[in-house]
Amino acid sequence: MFIQDKVPLQAYSTMKLGGQAAYLSEVNDRQEIPELVAWASERQLPIIMIGGGSNIVWRDEGFNGLILVNKLTGVESYELDDQTTFVTASGGENWDKLVAQTVSMGLSGLELLSLIPGTAGGAPVQNIGAYGCQLSDILATIEAYDLSVRQFVTLRASECEFGYRTSRFKTSDRNRFLISKITLQLGKKPANNDTYHSLDTYLQANNITERTPGNIREAVMTIRSQKLPDPAYVANCGSFFANPIIDKDYSVQLLEAYPRLASWPSKFMWDLDDGRVKIAAGALLEHEGFKGFHDPETGMATWDNQALVLVNEHAKSTADLLKFKQKITDAIAAKFNIVLEQEPELLP
Ligand SMILES: Cc1cc2nc3c(=O)[nH]c(=O)nc-3n(C[C@H](O)[C@H](O)[C@H](O)COP(=O)(O)OP(=O)(O)OC[C@H]3O[C@@H](n4cnc5c(N)ncnc54)[C@H](O)[C@@H]3O)c2cc1C
Incomplete structure (x- = not known):
């Protein structure tokens, strides 16, 4: 110690x-x-x-x-039957290394979550997601040290209160559980995923018809590398704002008032089957000129290829970042009457 x-x-x-x-x-x-x-x-x-x-x-x-x-490392797998393999990873395992390992084992389930930075233990906290897949789709259990009872406990996925980019680890039980292991339930056959617009376009353009986990991982890695900055070289936390969830009626009003939103090259809206829709925060930012926007006052910027990513170019403090964030959220609220939620956690 x-x-x-x-x-x-x-x-x-x-x-x-x-x-x-x-x-x-x-x-x-x-x-x-x-x-x-x-x-x-x-x-x-x-x-x-x-x-x-x-x-x-x-x-x-x-x-x-x-x-x-x-920094806990170690990966184990257990074959349940000819359909399913359980993979247990220690919390400090690098997430993308884990995805690569499972894909090379011929397992499906993690390929759409390729190239997300961070660790296996960090992944359940905001229920990481990309291209229509989220961790809760494949997570079986979590082992964590529960600070309230001072012992290791096992939680089933159904006990983690997962939602869109959220879980009990980020809300009601923030800082209570120290996640030491996660266990994933992966398939032995390629998942028949409905994929995202940008992924489908890439697969078609490159004549990739076989949706094997390996092919999907390659495609996701290529698309992500073109759109997102590598945090090893550019200071950023990925998407800084979550995609807002709004009433469907309001989305219709928005599109009438600002038709340019509908012609955003990526998909603008996803139906949630409960009278609400999730809309692309990036489209709102781009509409207001926040793509590749450099702010000399705070030393912050938005990324050239993805407006949702806030980049620290030469900010001196977190206060600078928060001032920049405020400029964006104020502009979006004034124009669209939508309050953007911050995705990375402000700690402590
Ligand atoms: C370029 C870029 C792209 C990204 N793309 C995506 C994306 O596509 N989808 C997505 O969902 N996220 C994305 N992210 C966000 C981020 O990578 C994920 O949220 C990731 O899971 C964070 O893992 P981490 O280990 O870095 O956690 P940290 O940043 O270290 O911690 C995040 C939170 O989790 C808690 N935490 C971390 N580990 C543990 C543990 N073992 N036990 C208990 N609590 C813990 C921390 O206290 C903190 O509250 C992206 C980030 C970047 C920089």
Whole structure:
């Protein structure tokens, strides 16, 4: 158990901003978790567990507590029958490495979630999703250290309160569970996925007719690399705003008032079968000129190929980022009467 003090948090967020943590420790062994919890408890310090920092914005004030960086590794698989294989990954496993591994095993289920940064343990927190697939579609169970009872527990997916980019780990039970393992239920036959417009277009343009997990992964990786910045080189947290969910009637009014929204090259609207629709936040931002928009005042920008991605070009603080965010959310609210929700978590 090695605990560092006064640790700058910029290195623990792909947005590269924020103050410092009073204490931080990397967790390399599952049994260190109860020991570190006891250490923090003796000092009455709060705990936050993180993974790759790809969905975190740290406040400038920093964190007067103990941050645990999940570095637990290990992947195991268990063949249930000729249809299904369960794959268990430790929380610190790199997510995309895990996807690559399962695809190379010929398993289907994770291919649409290729190239999402972060860790296996971070994935359930916002129920990661892309191209119409979300983690909750294939997650079986989670093993976590429950701080309220001070023991490891197993939760079934149905107990995680998953929703669109959300779960109990982000809402009602924020910072209660330290996720040590996840178990996924994967298929042995290619999934018959309804895919997204951009993916279908790519597959057709490249004459790819066989939707094997390998082909889908290749396609997703190519499309994502063209659209999204690599956080290893460009400071960002992926999509900064979630796609808003609005009443269908209001979406009709929007399209009448702003017909340009309908001609957005990607899909603008998805029916949710409950009288509501999910609309593309990126289309709203582009409509208001926020694609490839560079703001000299804050040192922030929106990405040239995807307006939803906020990029830290030379911001000095999280306050700069929040000021930039406000400029965008104010403009979108004034024009469309829609309040954009932030996707990365502002911590603590
Ligand atoms: C370029 C880019 C593209 C992205 N694309 C997508 C996308 O397509 N879809 C999508 O859904 N997301 C996307 N993201 C967001 C991000 O990659 C995911 O949310 C990812 O799952 C975060 O994992 P992480 O390990 O980095 O978590 P972190 O950023 O370290 O943490 C995120 C939250 O989870 C908590 N947490 C992390 N690990 C644990 C654990 N083991 N136990 C308990 N709590 C934990 C943290 O406390 C924090 O609240 C993208 C990000 C980037 C930079």
